[in-house]
Amino acid sequence: MSQPSFLNRQGLHLRPDPARVIVRPFKPATEPRDLNPTDKMRANHIVERVLALNSEAVAAQLADVLDNFEGRHRNLLERFEARADDMEDAFATHGIFSKAQRQLIGAYFLSEYSFEASALFNPSIVPHPDQSGSPEGGKRFILSLRAIGEGHVSSLTFRTGTIAADGSLTVDPTARLASVPRISHRASGPDGDRVELTFRPEEDLSERVIFPVTESQSNGIEDARFVQFSDGDRKTYYATYTAYSGRAIRSELIETSDFVSFRLAPLRGAAAHNKGMALFPRKIGGSYAMIARQDNENLYLVYSDDLSTWEGGRALLKPQFPWEFVQIGNCGSPIELDEGWLLLTHGVGPIRKYSIGAALLDKHDPSRVLARSSEPLLRPEPSEREGYVPNVVYTCGAMRHNDQIILPYAVSDTFSSFATIRISALMDAMRR
Structure with missing residues (x-):
């Protein structure tokens, strides 16, 4: 099927570079x-x-x-x-x-x-905390990416770039060197280690690599879904990610305000035992809210009075259309629009083909689904079907810029690219 008219693929590719080493x-x-x-x-x-x-x-x-x-x-x-x-x-x-x-x-x-020798994929994007030097009508951004090297160990790496007023993107050159942070604090608890990591401020952001530092992460820090969280005038960056020990998975949380110092901690509760959690960018009705996957098939809405414990939840979205009959999952934190919360989703169809769709949730009561895409927004094109895991397009988070959604996405678990989506046309298509 043809690509939707409201989506524009950008001719910008981020490929793994085996020369980058820690x-x-x-x-x-x-x-x-x-x-x-x-x-x-x-x-x-x-x-x-x-x-x-x-x-x-x-x-x-x-x-x-x-x-x-x-x-x-x-x-x-x-x-x-x-x-x-x-x-x-x-x-x-x-x-x-x-x-x-x-x-x-x-x-x-x-x-x-060589931490990204095999793959550089599953990106998420947030506004840069330092917007000095941004072009008029544009914005600086930070891109997080999952990198895979020898032994299939996943780590977290970053890029910076700029969005112009018209939505066109540039990604800054990558630093020649790469470095891991100092562990500035470690505390053991019944749920696992909590650690604080500190990079040198003079290191370029693309130089900073968060490599597994606890037993629960020993085989990978996977699929970080970053979001800029607003609590009054205070803005904090959080990311949920999957910690993989080689035997078990669980959801954990990263917190940072400057992308120099990071705090990593396990999440507790039954809703945190699976992967693919994504935090809303602000509280809903006085509570924190997450989109989560608890049963490997459906999406759930979960509330919590704190950021650490996530229990219960109610089913929000189930597979409905042929391109998502196998399972659905979230593709990052919901994006607040005038019309409601835009939730990007992934669906798995025949021959385990991954595509990206969307749902629109009520702004005051996200348990109400207002609209849903019956066809994918993004599916693998012929040139995007080959890679480490064929027939997959996937993202861990997009962001709004003016009248567009900036969508970084991964191609067949190998490299990353970008697309932009016109919001008004997407809303019209979903309502139809």
Whole structure:
């Protein structure tokens, strides 16, 4: 079927770049308390071999490592020392170390990781907290993306860009380097770890990578749905995401005001045991509200008095049209329009083909569905059908700009692109 007349695909593609790398702990050099006896012995053998080198050999080896890798990362010596601090238990039986020995040992317990070597997809978009330099009638934005590298581990990365008054988009060049944040605070609780992460303010936003840092996230931080949340004059950015441990999934929450410091915490309650939660951008009737998927088939509306606990909920949307007979899910936080809440949805049809549709919810009572698209707004075109997961278009969040919806979307779980939608024409089509 032909593309709707109100949707315009942009000739802008964001593809994975295997040259973008971070450094991360190298096994068996995870936290020593987590090592099995064989790995602990192996870690001690590495330490012993370094200590057997004389000071000149240590200095030469450290200089060689820096010469080989310095241009690929920031503050490598600092990273080496931080990694050595992590390995303090392995040092306990070895006496006193020189600073150079500690740095060299730290280097042996790190590895480079190409975090977006395989895919760069499932984007969401929000207004940039700093709108200085925006063009007249335009807006700066932040794009979050799910990146996948070796071992199919998902992390969270960012881009910035500009929307012109007419809705045309540009994405800023990506920083050459990439970095992971410092864990500034960690607190363990019955539901899992809560962590605070801090990047250096001087790092470009595209340089910042949120890589799994807790057990529940160990195999991936997936599909972050960012939204700019308004509470009076205060604006905060939240994102729900799926934490994947390799055995189980659950929904967790990111909070930030500046995209420099981030707080990550698990969500509690029966409604948070599945994936695909999306927060409304403001309270409804004094309560927080989420669109959630609880049964792998339908969408639910859930309310909560706080941001942490989500119970119950009522069915809101069920598969109705052939392109969504298998299941439906949300495609990001609802967007507030004069006409109501615009909820983008995904539907799964024959041959597991994913398409993007929409529903319009009542502004005061979102449990009332006012209109719904009987045909997809966006479906894979012939040029978009091939990739890691064929026949999929998907988004984790769009935003309104003037009279248009700016829709970033992923193509076959491989790369990302953009489309724009004229709001008035979409409303007319949904009502028909």
